[in-house]
Amino acid sequence: MKQPELIARQRYLDRALLFRDTDLIKVITGVRRCGKSSLLAMVRDTIESEGDEKRSFVSLNLESGSCQISTQRELYNYFRDRLSPEGKTYIFLDEPQRIEGWQIAVNAMRVDFDCDIYLTGSNAFLLSSELSTYLSGRYVEVKMLPLAMREYLDFCGISFGNSSAALAPNGEIMLFDDLLERYLKFGGMPAIASLSTTQEVHSTYMSSLYDAVVTRDILNHERLQGLSKVTxxxxxxxxxxxxxxxxxxxxxxxxxADTLTSAGTKTTNKTVDSYVTALNDAYLFYRASRFDLHGKEILRTNPKQYIVDLGLRAYLGGYRTSDMGRLFENAVYLQLLFQGWRVHVGKLYSSEVDFIAIKDGRVVYIQVTDEMISEGTRQRELKPLKTLRDAHEKIVVVRQGRYEADIDGIRIVTAKDFFLENW
Structure with missing residues (x-):
């Protein structure tokens, strides 16, 4: 399958370069194949294009079959032997966790070399244990997701202005709603983000992705670390x-645990908790905690889980077309993460607000719905927001239909405006 050309994902590129030429190690994290290696290449291209001949650039992918490095000392020596004799060396390291003690080597490079270090990781264990032990306070994380809707359109070569229709590269007229439906079905994995992707191609790719994450990033990690919780x-x-x-x-x-046990797979609460944690650590699912709007505290019980890519959910579910409302809710959650919001589920007595989004002191209460055509649906979606008496923003994001822009101080935002960030 032909790989897409390297298309700049500017938001992540800006974040990765934010701490450029500082002592801080830049760690790009995210689910396997979401574009971390491509981002490393973009960072390198950006700095290299400045044309400073005194600089040196060294890249290494430890998952490559041509890589013969197997120890932390060999890793350290590899970069030491390629340092610039006159200027700064830029180090780009892909998936270092294969090397036992890699974090010791990276910390030594940070201390010993005149360098700027960028690395990737496909498991949160990289930060929660291995890296933080040696580099506490010495790294910044760039959290990466599969393509957001705007990025997906860029990969497909389509740009919408004020209109809901746009021309595809082949001259075909495309409607935003149709492309959103395609995005909700096929998701945003960069390698297959194309208008020509078929369900067969998508299914084959997702099968290999799933096997890589589950087998390599979870089961093999447990085995290599001598752990026994997820086997x-x-x-x-x-x-x-x-x-x-x-x-x-x-x-x-x-x-x-009760559902699985009743279906013939006997297990316990503790075991399920270990497995769900492993899935969160591999960035396959994201945990959204509930926030008690009355008590003003985060609740430990009954969180929600959202999948990292809707194409993966479609593949796992046999590409069924039901549950569009929950797919749309999942997409809104991922879009908020992409934009840098901290996201919780709101609890207010017996009712629920789909999301509380917080960023830079701004708080927005968000309801998500597929449509609000009937009066009953409209009242159901508006009621939780009307109950809230504080002055924070309140919006409803709607996938289908056109509605008045404001209802009793609650803004109604179309899917197009929300995903293209015009809200």
Missing amino acids: DALLLSRIVDFLSDNVGNQLSMKSI
């Missing part, structure tokens, strides 16, 4: 299916 491939697969089928639903480890 059952069948149980892990069934938990993935359960979480995927229940995106946007409140969950407890007990409810998952």
Whole structure:
């Protein structure tokens, strides 16, 4: 399959370059194949284009079959032997966790070399344990996701202005709503973000992605680290299916364990918790905690889980077309993360606000709905927001239909405006 050309993902590029030429190591994290290696290449191209001949650039992908490095000392020596004799050396290191003690080598490079270090990781364990032990306070994280809707359109060569229609590269007229529906089905993995991607191509790619994440990033990691919490491939697969089928639903480890046990896969709350944590650490699912709007505190119970890519959910679910409302909610959640918001689920007594989004002192209460055509649906979506008496912004994001822009101080935002960031 032909790989897409390197298209700048400017938001992530800006974040990666924000701490350029500082002592801080830049760590790009995210699910496998979301574009981390491409971002490293973009960072390198950007700095290299400045034309300073005194600089040196060294890249290494430790997952490449041509890489013969197997120890932390060899890793250190590889970069030491390629340092610039006159200026700064820029180091780009892909997936270093394969090397035992890699973090010791990286810290030594930071201390010993005149360098600027960028690295990638496909598992949160990289930061939670291995890296933080040696580099506490010495790194910044760039959290990367598959393509957001605007990025997806860029990869497809389509740009919308004020109109809801645009021309595709082949001259075909495309409607935003149709492209959003395609995005909700096929997701945003960069390698297959194309108008020519078929379901067969998508399914084949997603199968290999799933195997890579589950086998390499979870089961093999546990084995290599000598851990024993996540070892059952069948149980892990069934938990993935359960979480995927229940995106946007409140969950407890007990409810998952009870459901699986009743279906013939006996397990316990504690085991399920370990497996779900592993899936979160591999960035396959994201946990959205609930926030008590009355008590002003984050609740530990009944969080929601959202899948990292809707194309993966479609693949796991056999490409069924139901549950469009929850797919749309999942997409809104991912868009908020992409824009840099901290996101919680709001709880107010017996009702719920889909999302509380917080960024730079700004708080927005958000309801998400597929449509508000009937009066009953409209009242159901507006009621939780009307109950809130504070002065924070309140919006409803709607996928289908056109509505008045403001209802009793609550802004109604179309899917196009929301995903193209015109709100």
